[in-house]
Amino acid sequence: MKPTISFVLQLSPATAYENLGDVARNLLDGLDVLLNSGLVKCSIFMDGPTIEMLRKKAKPLTFGKIKNGIREGILEFLGGGFYDPMLPLFPESVQSQQINNHRNLLNKCFDVEPQGYFNSSLVWEMGMTAVLERSGFDYALVSEAAIQDALGRSTPVSGWFTIEDKGAFMRLVPVADALSAAIENDSLDWRNIAAPYCRGGKSAVVVLNVPPQAAEIVGFFERLVDFVETNEIQTWPVGYAVNQLNSEGSLSYLISAGRKLGLPPTARSCRDMLIRRPEINLLQKSFLSLFRRAEDALEPKKFEAFCEKLLPSMSPMFFRDLCNEEGMQSLNVRQWGYRYLISAARELDDITDFSGLRMEVCDYLRLGRKLVSVENREFSGLLDYYAGGVLRSYCSKSSSVSLLNSWRDDGEPSVAFLDCLLPNMDLSPTKIELVLGGRECMLADPYDYQIYRADSGSEVRLLEEQGFTLGDKRGVFHVEKNFGFQTDSSEVKVTYNIGNSTYLESRCFFGTLFELGILGNSDGSGIFVDGKPVKWDKKTPFVYPEATTLDIRDYALNCVFHLKFKDPAYLFVGAVFGATASAAPEVFQGICVYPFWRTDLNVMTERSFAITMSVTKRGRS
Amino acid sequence: MRADLIDIRVEDHGDDVEISLSGSLGVFQFPAVCEKIEMLTSGPGVFFFLNLQRAHFKAKEYLDFFLEVLDRVRSQNSTLVLIFSNEEQKNYFARYRNIFEIYESREAYKNSGMAKQLNQIGIHYGKKTGLRVTPGVAIAGAVFIIGWAITLFLIIAAQGRDIADKQAQIIALQSQKDRYVREIDKLESSIGPLRKLGVVQDTSVLSSFGVIQDWVSYLEYLENTRREE
Numbered sequence: 001m002k003p004t005i006s007f008v009l010q011l012s013p014a015t016a017y018e019n020l021g022d023v024a025r026n027l028l029d030g031l032d033v034l035l036n037s038g039l040v041k042c043s044i045f046m047d048g049p050t051i052e053m054l055r056k057k058a059k060p061l062t063f064g065k066i067k068n069g070i071r072e073g074i075l076e077f078l079g080g081g082f083y084d085p086m087l088p089l090f091p092e093s094v095q096s097q098q099i100n101n102h103r104n105l106l107n108k109c110f111d112v113e114p115q116g117y118f119n120s121s122l123v124w125e126m127g128m129t130a131v132l133e134r135s136g137f138d139y140a141l142v143s144e145a146a147i148q149d150a151l152g153r154s155t156p157v158s159g160w161f162t163i164e165d166k167g168a169f170m171r172l173v174p175v176a177d178a179l180s181a182a183i184e185n186d187s188l189d190w191r192n193i194a195a196p197y198c199r200g201g202k203s204a205v206v207v208l209n210v211p212p213q214a215a216e217i218v219g220f221f222e223r224l225v226d227f228v229e230t231n232e233i234q235t236w237p238v239g240y241a242v243n244q245l246n247s248e249g250s251l252s253y254l255i256s257a258g259r260k261l262g263l264p265p266t267a268r269s270c271r272d273m274l275i276r277r278p279e280i281n282l283l284q285k286s287f288l289s290l291f292r293r294a295e296d297a298l299e300p301k302k303f304e305a306f307c308e309k310l311l312p313s314m315s316p317m318f319f320r321d322l323c324n325e326e327g328m329q330s331l332n333v334r335q336w337g338y339r340y341l342i343s344a345a346r347e348l349d350d351i352t353d354f355s356g357l358r359m360e361v362c363d364y365l366r367l368g369r370k371l372v373s374v375e376n377r378e379f380s381g382l383l384d385y386y387a388g389g390v391l392r393s394y395c396s397k398s399s400s401v402s403l404l405n406s407w408r409d410d411g412e413p414s415v416a417f418l419d420c421l422l423p424n425m426d427l428s429p430t431k432i433e434l435v436l437g438g439r440e441c442m443l444a445d446p447y448d449y450q451i452y453r454a455d456s457g458s459e460v461r462l463l464e465e466q467g468f469t470l471g472d473k474r475g476v477f478h479v480e481k482n483f484g485f486q487t488d489s490s491e492v493k494v495t496y497n498i499g500n501s502t503y504l505e506s507r508c509f510f511g512t513l514f515e516l517g518i519l520g521n522s523d524g525s526g527i528f529v530d531g532k533p534v535k536w537d538k539k540t541p542f543v544y545p546e547a548t549t550l551d552i553r554d555y556a557l558n559c560v561f562h563l564k565f566k567d568p569a570y571l572f573v574g575a576v577f578g579a580t581a582s583a584a585p586e587v588f589q590g591i592c593v594y595p596f597w598r599t600d601l602n603v604m605t606e607r608s609f610a611i612t613m614s615v616t617k618r619g620r621s
Numbered sequence: 622m623r624a625d626l627i628d629i630r631v632e633d634h635g636d637d638v639e640i641s642l643s644g645s646l647g648v649f650q651f652p653a654v655c656e657k658i659e660m661l662t663s664g665p666g667v668f669f670f671l672n673l674q675r676a677h678f679k680a681k682e683y684l685d686f687f688l689e690v691l692d693r694v695r696s697q698n699s700t701l702v703l704i705f706s707n708e709e710q711k712n713y714f715a716r717y718r719n720i721f722e723i724y725e726s727r728e729a730y731k732n733s734g735m736a737k738q739l740n741q742i743g744i745h746y747g748k749k750t751g752l753r754v755t756p757g758v759a760i761a762g763a764v765f766i767i768g769w770a771i772t773l774f775l776i777i778a779a780q781g782r783d784i785a786d787k788q789a790q791i792i793a794l795q796s797q798k799d800r801y802v803r804e805i806d807k808l809e810s811s812i813g814p815l816r817k818l819g820v821v822q823d824t825s826v827l828s829s830f831g832v833i834q835d836w837v838s839y840l841e842y843l844e845n846t847r848r849e850e
Binding site: 357358359360361362452455 | 628629630631632633634635638657660661663664665666
């Protein structure tokens with residue numbers, strides 16, 4: 001008996017392509033191969049930007065041929081989000097906006113109303129049922145593992161199931177994971193694997209990834225036609241299979257963490273990503289913050305128009321723990337994601353005519369504790385007074401750069417102004433790098449905060465006793481840390497008053513740590529200490545004595561990071577490295593800057609330091 | 622003190638300061654809220670807008686506290702405006718609705734009538750310059766300035782009229798002069814051929830005293846005419 005397979009062809013989100021134009025041109029040729037053969041009936045999913053590019057690159061009559069293929073049932077276009085987002089991570093109104101934008105585009109280009117919903121990450125949460133039903137979908141594709149989990153069985157699952165949530169109803173079609181992998185890897189055993197899926201005349205749904213390299217696309221389609229022809233496979237589009245087959249039963253509850261996200265197999269939901277990776281959580285919360293602010297401030301029509309600006313930042317690329325430009329482990333991808341959000345923030349400032357300084361004390365990161373969010377027309381930042389009074393985020397609006405954007409493999413967030421004491425001994429730069437990388441000897445106890453408003457800006461005063469351990473010695477410093485923010489500048493001035501309130505003399509090096517996600521596309525040039533260039537190989541750490549100013553110029557990101565010290569400081573500069581797929585920590589993830597001072601804190605004495613930090617566009621002082 | 626269950630937002634627009642409180646405000650949060658609001662309203666600012674739209678009051682203590690804040694803000698020559706539009710807050714503040722200034726939004730306050738806007742300008746300049754005048758003095762001052770301006774205007778208008786008359790006279794005389802010049806030209810042209818024949822002696826130059834500018838010339842002229850005679 002011929003096996004029946006429903007092929008679903010999917011492309012990686014458009015943003016993953018370097019040259020989408022070439023991809024679109026080859027994709028059109030590939031579809032032409034498919035339509036000419038007439039043997040392979042399949043479903044296909046493309047996100048909005050890819051379809052738009054197809055329309056730009058299509059030759060005359062190409063779209064007519066595709067439309068004809070759709071009418072004849074050879075091709076079925078699946079719906080989804082315009083940027084293929086993982087819907088459960090976002091508010092319902094933008095979920096619907098993504099789906100409707102994609103639906104309208106399909107309707108405009110191919111005169112077709114998509115029947116099925118597809119998401120390349122295959123995430124599912126119960127809340128999606130109502131959204132998809134409202135958007136007019138008949139069925140949705142989900143991962144087989146999730147349905148197996150819901151049914152409590154480990155044998156292959158095919159056909160379709162029903163699910164209900166708060167009165168909404170949806171048909172769910174499992175994707176045959178094992179069979180998809182077998183066919184994709186050209187396994188000779190695929191027919192044996194397909195047998196249990198196709199038992200009883202059922203159709204197995206196989207998802208194949210269209211290669212992202214333009215040159216390989218036409219070959220992929222030719223191989224597919226050849227595979228179907230040689231093996232005498234009966235092919236149905238998924239929609240046809242759903243209409244032909246009877247339901248396999250009902251599911252009471254379904255949750256799927258998705259696939260190809262970099263989550264461990266134990267993860268239950270895509271929300272696990274937010275808990276595991278602080279960078280992804282911060283990006284998502286920055287999105288939500290902008291969304292809520294716009295929702296409060298704008299009329300419905302303006303709000304919807306503004307949300308269009310937010311949609312690109314929902315791309316799954318920004319919510320994956322993957323490297324090689326496929327996920328957030330890549331510095332470029334992180335900067336890319338923030339660029340979308342920062343340009344949306346600038347737009348919102350313009351629409352609401354915002355000028356001045358906004359400070360908000362709220363649970364910004366939804367971690368169960370408050371942070372102080374600070375924003376003016378030049379920058380936005382997040383001050384975590386609970387974790388040692390550190391800056392968790394600093395985005396320069398003028399240069400569209402997120403500064404604290406490095407990536408630590410231990411899952412700790414990258415920060416600025418994290419105070420650290422080094423023991424009073426001769427430390428080599430490599431030793432300092434180890435201490436800082438391991439986040440040892442940090443003054444990271446919670447502070448109490450007070451906000452003082454002044455004419456030119458506001459000041460957040462943090463005041464607390466900070467305990468420390470230096471080797472065998474333990475002690476307590478009384479630390480007053482003031483963050484000064486201005487109404488119309490990106491400058492942050494931090495002043496320290498450190499008092500030794502114990503009866504022990506504490507000689508040490510006091511400094512503060514910055515982990516910056518810049519210089520990713522540089523050869524190490526761009527570091528200037530006291531106006532003089534310092535050549536760096538982006539690997540070996542070094543210490544510069546007696547520095548008063550530090551400029552780091554990132555020519556690719558078009559930004560300059562300035563630090564100015566009231567008293568000359570020793571300056572440590574090192575790199576932050578991340579692991580690659582081969583587990584060697586060799587990927588440049590950012591730059592670590594640690595200015596520090598020798599501190600002879602005798603009993604009951606005080607010392608003060610001041611650091612001014614700012615980020616400007618290149619060329620502006 | 623940590624206000625862990627409430628969210629506070631401050632938007633500083635120079636003279637306008639909007640403080641938004643959201644969350645459940647019960648007895649436990651009261652000290653924290655008092656501390657934060659007092660801290661935030663003690664800085665610079667002319668108009669303090671306290672946005673309570675998203676706050677849920679669970680204790681009565683806040684009413685008295687807001688009265689205290691109102692007193693304190695007034696003593697700084699500033700204005701406190703409460704911003705909300707929901708029924709929950711209206712009921713909560715019902716007892717003191719005549720004491721507090723309550724508006725639906727900051728814009729609603731800014732656009733709330735001519736008198737209000739004048740008052741806002743008054744408060745603004747009062748705060749900026751430190752000068753305060755009573756309404757009587759302000760009205761007397763305004764009447765004086767307006768009267769002075771009207772007088773000035775009348776003087777200018779009268780002078781303008783005078784200048785216009787003079788200009789009209791100048792224009793009339795000018796046109797009269799032009800007319801005479803034209804007539805003289807016409808007459809001269811009509812006697813031109815006769816003069817060429819020597820029938821008419823041109824007296825316009827000789828017999829006139831127009832060319833004589835001083836006594837010496839006059840005496841020379843007399844001598845010459847007598848000598849000819």
